[in-house]
Amino acid sequence: MTEFPGATGLVLNEPLLWERGRRGRCGFSLPSRDVERRPAPAALTAAGPDFPDLSEVDVVRHYTRLSTWNFSVDAGMYPLGSCTMKYNPKTNERQAAHPGLAGAHPLLPADLCQGALELMAALECLLAEITGLDAVTLQPGAGAHGELTGMLVFHAHHRHQGKPRSKIIVPDTAHGTNPASASLCGYRSVAIASNANGVLSPEAVAAVMDDQTAGIMVTNPNTLGLFEENVKAIADIVHARGGLVYCDGANMNAVLGMVHMGRMGVDVLHLNLHKTFSTPHGGGGPGAGPVCVARHLEPFLPVPRVRLVDNRYVLSEDFPLSIGKLQAFWGNTANLVRAYSYILTMGAEDLKRVSQLAVLNARYIKERLKGIYHLPYDRPCMHECVFSDSLQQAHKVNTLDIAKRLMDYGFHPPTIYFPLVVPGAIMIEPTETESKEDLDLFIESMKAIATEAREAPDRLHQAPTRAKRRRLDETAAARKPCLTG
Amino acid sequence: MRYLPHTLEDIAEMLKTVGVESLDGLFASIPADCRRSAPMVLPHPLTEWELNAHIDRLAGRMAAGPAYKVFIGAGSYEHFIPASVGFLTSRSEFVTSYTPYQPEISQGTLQAIFEYQTLAARLLGMEVANASMYDGASALAEGLLMAARITRRSKVAVSRAVHPLYRRVVETYLKPTDIEVREIPFGPDGTTLLSAVADPAELAAVAVQSPNFFGCIEDVAAVSGRAQAAGALCVAAFSEPLAFGLFKNPGSLGADIACGEGQSLGIPRAFGGPGLGMFASRMQYVRNMPGRLVGETKDLEGRRGFVLTLSTREQHIRREKATSNICTNNSLCALTAAVYMASLGGTGLRELAQLNYDKAEYLKSQLRAAGIRLPFGAATFNEFVAAFPDGFDAVHSRLIAKGIVAGLPLGTYYPELKNHYLLCATETMSRDDLDALAREVAS
Structure with a gap:
C-alpha cells in the first residue's frame, strides 16, 4: 500500500492578533532614552493607532501557529504551472542576510558601497550570457514590473523613431499580466489565437502586424508548455514592419543553456528571479524581474546604471534616452544576491x-x-x-x-x-x-x-x-x- | 549538484518511459535557428564555503554595521529590528509558499495578510489597505493612476517636496499616458505652497508627502480640503510611517488615498530593496484599487477563514482592463511589517515614535548651538535639512574617512539647495553619536 504524504496531525487554533494580548504589554525592547522628551506641537499630534499590545511570546506563538497552516515548497511538491516552484537553497538566505548587504543604505556614496555595485554589475553580465542578450537592468521588482519596463522601452523606441504606435499583439495563451502591462503604456492588445498544434503560426502574426503595431509579446515556451517553434519567422515578420519582439521569460527554466534569445529574434526579455533563479516566492513576493535587451535598445534602459569608471563602480544617470525609474532605488537587492549566489553555485x-x-x-x-x-x-x-x-x-x-x-x-x-x-x-x-x-x-x-x-x-x-x-x-x-x- | 536529486539510473529509467534516447533529445522541438551555437560561459561553480567567502568579501566593501554611523534617511531608515521578527519571517512555511490562490492550505499567509491590511489601515487611518505594492514610489504612481481613473481627469499636481526619486518613478509611469504632472513648489518653511496649486477643478489629484522629503510635517488637512472642494482627490504619500505613531495620520486629515514606503516597519534597508509599497484608500474606491486584497469569509462548516477577493479588478481575470498589471507583490515584506507592528503594539509604537522625534530634536539643538543654520521652520519627525557653509563637502568627505556619513547632499536633487544636507537621527543613534556629529561638522 502506497503511503501518500497527506495526513492529519495536531494543528493549533489561533485567533486574530487583536483578539490576543492585554493593554500595556510590549514585545519590543524599547531603546533606553538618553535624550530628554520634547513635546511635539499638539495641533499636529494624535494618540497613535489602535494596535493590540502583545508580549514577544504572544507574537511568536501567533505567527508560528499561522505558519503551520501554509503549504510550502520546503514541505512538499508544489507543481504550479507557470510558477516554477523549485527548491529555494538555504545558503542564498545566508548571503542575502549578510549584515554588510542587508544593513546597507541605498544612498551611500559610491566608495562606500562597492561590494553591492560589483555584485550588480557581475549579475548583469551573468544574465546577459545566460539569455544571449546584450544589456540588463536589475531594477524591476517582479515579472509584471519587468513587462512594464519592456513596454516602456518599446514605447520609448518608437517615439524616438518619431513614429509612436498604438497596438500590441498578444497571443491568447499569454499570462494576464501581458495585456495589462501593455495597457499601462496605452497600447491596445490585439489577441491572436494559437494554431491546432498549440503554437503561433507566422500567418496569424502576418495578418495583424502593421505599422501601427509596436510589436508582439510572446511567452516561450508558451503556457501550454510548448516551444514556439515558429518564433524566428514571427520575429522576422514583426521586425520587417518595424516592430519589436518581447519575450515573457517566465518559462526560462525550460531552456537554460539551450536557447539563445538574441538569435531567436527577441529584442526584450524579462526574467523572474523568483522562478528560474530560485529566489523564494514569499507567499506572493517580493520577486525580482530583471529585463535583458538587445544592444540597439540599451539606451532606453532604466537609470541609474552601474558603470565601471577608473576601476571603480558608480551609479550613472548619464543615459538621456532612458525611460526613467521603476522603483525609488536600484532593485530588490536581497533577491539579486540570492540569484547571484544561485548562478555561482550552479x-x-x-x-x-x-x-x-x-x-x-x-x-x-x-x-x-x-x-x-x-x-x-x-x-x-x-x-x-x-x-x-x-x-x-x-x-x-x-x-x-x-x-x-x-x-x-x-x-x-x-x-x-x-x-x-x-x-x-x-x-x-x-x-x-x-x-x-x-x-x-x-x-x-x-x-x-x-x-x-x-x-x-x-x-x-x-x-x-x-x-x-x-x-x-x-x-x-x-x-x-x-x-x- | 545537491539541489538536483536525479541519479543516472533515475534519468535512464525516466527517459525510457518518455521514449527519448537522451536528455538532449527532449529538446528536439527547438529549431536550430533558436539554439545557442556555443555553451554558456559562466564562472566555475563555487562550493557553499567558497560562496560564503566570496560574499563575505563583497559585503566587506560596504559601509554598514557598527564601524559606520550613517545619518541618512531619505526614504530608507535604520531602525532596531527585534530578533523575533527575523526568526518568524524566515519560517519556510511563509518564505517558500506561493501566492495564496488555494486558500484551504494557505490560511497562514492569508490570515497574516488580513491582519497586515488591518494594522496598515489603522496606522494610516484609512478604511482599507491592500496586500502590498513593490515600493513607496511605485505605490504613489499607482495612486495617481487610480485617482485619474476615479475622477476621469487627466492632470495631477505633485509637490516638489515629495521624494525626488518617487517623482522620477511617477514621471516614468505617467509618461506614456495622457496624464500631465504639474509640480507644486515648496515654501520657505519647507512645506508645500498650497496656494500655488492652479486650477484644482482640472485635477485628478493633489499629492503631497508627509513627513515630506525634508522631514517636514505637511498640512494634509488643507490639501484634502482644497482638493476635495474642487472634485480632486487628496493623495497622501509617505516614506516614514513610524511618524504616525506620534503625528496625525493621513486618514484623519482627510486623505482619499494614502500610499508610501513601509521599509521602516522592521524591514532591513538591503541597499534599497525589497521594500514595502503600502497602499490604502477610502472603501468607496476599493474597486478601483490596484493589487491584491484578502477578505474574510467562512468555510463549508461555517468556520472563519480568509481568501483573496475582489479579484475581478486584477490582471489574471480582467487582463487588459485590470486596475493594474501587478501580480507578484511584496507579501513577505508585508508580513514582516505586521510582525514588527504587532511586536511594538500601540504603546510601543507611540514611545518609539516619540524617541525618534526626540533624537532628531536633540541633534537639531546641538547643531544650532554649533552655529549651523536649519533653514526650514516646519515641524519635522526624524530627519531635517541643515545648511552648511561653503566648502562643507570637504568636511563631509573627511568625516567619511572617520566612518561618519553626515547626511545626504541635496544639491543633486534641488540645485537651489547647494550646501544643504538632509540629516536623519532615529532611535539607533545614541546621544554620544549625535554629539560627535555636531562636534565634527562644526569643526
Missing part, C-alpha cells in the same frame, strides 16, 4: 542540467498520466504539461474538485483553469528539484483521484477534508467584502 553545466531535468520531469508526468487525464495537445512538452478535466466531467467532477482532492493526498494543486484556451486546464510544472520518487507519488495520487472520480465522486466534491479549512465561500467574500478586522 555554473554553466548544472544550469543546463536544470532545464534538462525540469523538462524530463514534466515529460515523465505527461507520459504517465496521459489517458487517465485528457491531454488536449499531445505533443512533446517542455517544463510543464497541460491536462484537462474532460474525462472526469462524465462523473460530474471538475478541475477544481481534482485540485482540492490533491491537497488531501499531500500535494499543492497544479495551476488550474489557465491557460484559458484549455477549458478546465490542469497545468503541471514539477521543476527539476523533484525526485523520481516524489513524481511517482504525485502520479499515483493523480491516478487514485481519477479512480475516485469514477467510483466515489463525492470524495472529490467534499475535498479537501484534511486541510486547516474546508472549501471557503469566495462568492460571499466578494459580495460583502470584509477587508479589515
Whole structure:
C-alpha cells in the first residue's frame, strides 16, 4: 500500500492578533532614552493607532501557529504551472542576510558601497550570457514590473523613431499580466489565437502586424508548455514592419543553456528571479524581474546604471534616452544576491542540467498520466504539461474538485483553469528539484483521484477534508467584502 | 549538484518511459535557428564555503554595521529590528509558499495578510489597505493612476517636496499616458505652497508627502480640503510611517488615498530593496484599487477563514482592463511589517515614535548651538535639512574617512539647495553619536 504524504496531525487554533494580548504589554525592547522628551506641537499630534499590545511570546506563538497552516515548497511538491516552484537553497538566505548587504543604505556614496555595485554589475553580465542578450537592468521588482519596463522601452523606441504606435499583439495563451502591462503604456492588445498544434503560426502574426503595431509579446515556451517553434519567422515578420519582439521569460527554466534569445529574434526579455533563479516566492513576493535587451535598445534602459569608471563602480544617470525609474532605488537587492549566489553555485553545466531535468520531469508526468487525464495537445512538452478535466466531467467532477482532492493526498494543486484556451486546464510544472520518487507519488495520487472520480465522486466534491479549512465561500467574500478586522 | 536529486539510473529509467534516447533529445522541438551555437560561459561553480567567502568579501566593501554611523534617511531608515521578527519571517512555511490562490492550505499567509491590511489601515487611518505594492514610489504612481481613473481627469499636481526619486518613478509611469504632472513648489518653511496649486477643478489629484522629503510635517488637512472642494482627490504619500505613531495620520486629515514606503516597519534597508509599497484608500474606491486584497469569509462548516477577493479588478481575470498589471507583490515584506507592528503594539509604537522625534530634536539643538543654520521652520519627525557653509563637502568627505556619513547632499536633487544636507537621527543613534556629529561638522 502506497503511503501518500497527506495526513492529519495536531494543528493549533489561533485567533486574530487583536483578539490576543492585554493593554500595556510590549514585545519590543524599547531603546533606553538618553535624550530628554520634547513635546511635539499638539495641533499636529494624535494618540497613535489602535494596535493590540502583545508580549514577544504572544507574537511568536501567533505567527508560528499561522505558519503551520501554509503549504510550502520546503514541505512538499508544489507543481504550479507557470510558477516554477523549485527548491529555494538555504545558503542564498545566508548571503542575502549578510549584515554588510542587508544593513546597507541605498544612498551611500559610491566608495562606500562597492561590494553591492560589483555584485550588480557581475549579475548583469551573468544574465546577459545566460539569455544571449546584450544589456540588463536589475531594477524591476517582479515579472509584471519587468513587462512594464519592456513596454516602456518599446514605447520609448518608437517615439524616438518619431513614429509612436498604438497596438500590441498578444497571443491568447499569454499570462494576464501581458495585456495589462501593455495597457499601462496605452497600447491596445490585439489577441491572436494559437494554431491546432498549440503554437503561433507566422500567418496569424502576418495578418495583424502593421505599422501601427509596436510589436508582439510572446511567452516561450508558451503556457501550454510548448516551444514556439515558429518564433524566428514571427520575429522576422514583426521586425520587417518595424516592430519589436518581447519575450515573457517566465518559462526560462525550460531552456537554460539551450536557447539563445538574441538569435531567436527577441529584442526584450524579462526574467523572474523568483522562478528560474530560485529566489523564494514569499507567499506572493517580493520577486525580482530583471529585463535583458538587445544592444540597439540599451539606451532606453532604466537609470541609474552601474558603470565601471577608473576601476571603480558608480551609479550613472548619464543615459538621456532612458525611460526613467521603476522603483525609488536600484532593485530588490536581497533577491539579486540570492540569484547571484544561485548562478555561482550552479555554473554553466548544472544550469543546463536544470532545464534538462525540469523538462524530463514534466515529460515523465505527461507520459504517465496521459489517458487517465485528457491531454488536449499531445505533443512533446517542455517544463510543464497541460491536462484537462474532460474525462472526469462524465462523473460530474471538475478541475477544481481534482485540485482540492490533491491537497488531501499531500500535494499543492497544479495551476488550474489557465491557460484559458484549455477549458478546465490542469497545468503541471514539477521543476527539476523533484525526485523520481516524489513524481511517482504525485502520479499515483493523480491516478487514485481519477479512480475516485469514477467510483466515489463525492470524495472529490467534499475535498479537501484534511486541510486547516474546508472549501471557503469566495462568492460571499466578494459580495460583502470584509477587508479589515 | 545537491539541489538536483536525479541519479543516472533515475534519468535512464525516466527517459525510457518518455521514449527519448537522451536528455538532449527532449529538446528536439527547438529549431536550430533558436539554439545557442556555443555553451554558456559562466564562472566555475563555487562550493557553499567558497560562496560564503566570496560574499563575505563583497559585503566587506560596504559601509554598514557598527564601524559606520550613517545619518541618512531619505526614504530608507535604520531602525532596531527585534530578533523575533527575523526568526518568524524566515519560517519556510511563509518564505517558500506561493501566492495564496488555494486558500484551504494557505490560511497562514492569508490570515497574516488580513491582519497586515488591518494594522496598515489603522496606522494610516484609512478604511482599507491592500496586500502590498513593490515600493513607496511605485505605490504613489499607482495612486495617481487610480485617482485619474476615479475622477476621469487627466492632470495631477505633485509637490516638489515629495521624494525626488518617487517623482522620477511617477514621471516614468505617467509618461506614456495622457496624464500631465504639474509640480507644486515648496515654501520657505519647507512645506508645500498650497496656494500655488492652479486650477484644482482640472485635477485628478493633489499629492503631497508627509513627513515630506525634508522631514517636514505637511498640512494634509488643507490639501484634502482644497482638493476635495474642487472634485480632486487628496493623495497622501509617505516614506516614514513610524511618524504616525506620534503625528496625525493621513486618514484623519482627510486623505482619499494614502500610499508610501513601509521599509521602516522592521524591514532591513538591503541597499534599497525589497521594500514595502503600502497602499490604502477610502472603501468607496476599493474597486478601483490596484493589487491584491484578502477578505474574510467562512468555510463549508461555517468556520472563519480568509481568501483573496475582489479579484475581478486584477490582471489574471480582467487582463487588459485590470486596475493594474501587478501580480507578484511584496507579501513577505508585508508580513514582516505586521510582525514588527504587532511586536511594538500601540504603546510601543507611540514611545518609539516619540524617541525618534526626540533624537532628531536633540541633534537639531546641538547643531544650532554649533552655529549651523536649519533653514526650514516646519515641524519635522526624524530627519531635517541643515545648511552648511561653503566648502562643507570637504568636511563631509573627511568625516567619511572617520566612518561618519553626515547626511545626504541635496544639491543633486534641488540645485537651489547647494550646501544643504538632509540629516536623519532615529532611535539607533545614541546621544554620544549625535554629539560627535555636531562636534565634527562644526569643526
